[in-house]
Amino acid sequence: MSVPLYQAKAEMFRTLGHPVRIRVLELLQNGPRPVRDLLAEIDVEASNLSQQLAVLRRAGIVTSFRDGTLVMYALSTTDVADLLAAGRRILGAVLTDRDGLLVELRAQK
Amino acid sequence: MSVPLYQAKAEMFRTLGHPVRIRVLELLQNGPRPVRDLLAEIDVEASNLSQQLAVLRRAGIVTSFRDGTLVMYALSTTDVADLLAAGRRILGAVLTDRDGLLVELRAQK
DNA sequence: TTCGAAGCTGCAGAAATCTTCAACTCCCTC
DNA sequence: GAGGGAGTTGAAGATTTCTGCAGCTTCGAA
Numbered sequence: 001m002s003v004p005l006y007q008a009k010a011e012m013f014r015t016l017g018h019p020v021r022i023r024v025l026e027l028l029q030n031g032p033r034p035v036r037d038l039l040a041e042i043d044v045e046a047s048n049l050s051q052q053l054a055v056l057r058r059a060g061i062v063t064s065f066r067d068g069t070l071v072m073y074a075l076s077t078t079d080v081a082d083l084l085a086a087g088r089r090i091l092g093a094v095l096t097d098r099d100g101l102l103v104e105l106r107a108q109k
Numbered sequence: 110m111s112v113p114l115y116q117a118k119a120e121m122f123r124t125l126g127h128p129v130r131i132r133v134l135e136l137l138q139n140g141p142r143p144v145r146d147l148l149a150e151i152d153v154e155a156s157n158l159s160q161q162l163a164v165l166r167r168a169g170i171v172t173s174f175r176d177g178t179l180v181m182y183a184l185s186t187t188d189v190a191d192l193l194a195a196g197r198r199i200l201g202a203v204l205t206d207r208d209g210l211l212v213e214l215r216a217q218k
Numbered sequence: 219t220t221c222g223a224a225g226c227t228g229c230a231g232a233a234a235t236c237t238t239c240a241a242c243t244c245c246c247t248c
Numbered sequence: 249g250a251g252g253g254a255g256t257t258g259a260a261g262a263t264t265t266c267t268g269c270a271g272c273t274t275c276g277a278a
């Protein structure tokens with residue numbers, strides 16, 4: 001497997017590694033949305049949101065198009081939903097483990 | 110949904126956002142491996158690999174245990190394989206799109 | 219008990235990423 | 249065609265992450 005491929009994969013994941021960007025992707029799972037909607041739900045400055053959207057756009061994870069006065073964003077592929085779901089599962093497993101340890105720790109005392 | 114949850118998800122993905130860490134996880138998909146094996150395959154300094162393994166350990170994505178003179182690492186949950194697979198699919202979709210554009214661009218000239 | 223192999227950790231300089239501000243573009247509507 | 253709403257962009261300072269070095273611990277063998 002070529003070395004740059006790991007680079008590409010890592011960049012893919014890193015692109016998702018930001019709370020605002022995760023939030024955007026979760027909102028876009030329900031279909032295309034205008035920036036103004038995202039802005040209304042995400043509590044971040046407009047310019048900051050734009051920056052994060054640009055990161056997702058450059059990575060090819062979302063696409064954007066203008067609809068009259070609004071700019072719409074959409075997931076570029078539905079596979080993104082799978083990725084987020086897999087992430088949730090891992091987080092669940094990890095947190096369960098930790099809670100398990102926590103319980104164990106308490107019982108131990 | 111609680112705000113810190115986005116933080117946790119983002120951290121999860123960011124943890125995967127490094128070429129060496131991706132490489133490690135892919136190698137661990139085939140079962141537990143000693144550090145020396147990883148080191149033999151990954152072309153990185155030992156201390157650097159240790160740092161990256163520590164990142165994965167802290168995130169709860171891998172676990173480690175000592176086996177005599179060696180330290181073994183393993184995935185903490187098999188869900189990680191799903192995540193990597195989903196990542197590969199997205200990368201495939203994105204690159205295909207780009208190649209499509211590239212072809213289009215050439216045809217256009 | 220001393221030595222070497224296998225890893226880990228602390229740290230510091232280098233590099234990448236974040237956030238915010240100011241300025242800018244586009245497209246309606248009047 | 250002037251004004252304003254909706255977003256984007258560029259840049260700079262602040263923060264975070266990465267990398268490599270030096271030194272340390274642990275375990276097994278001699």
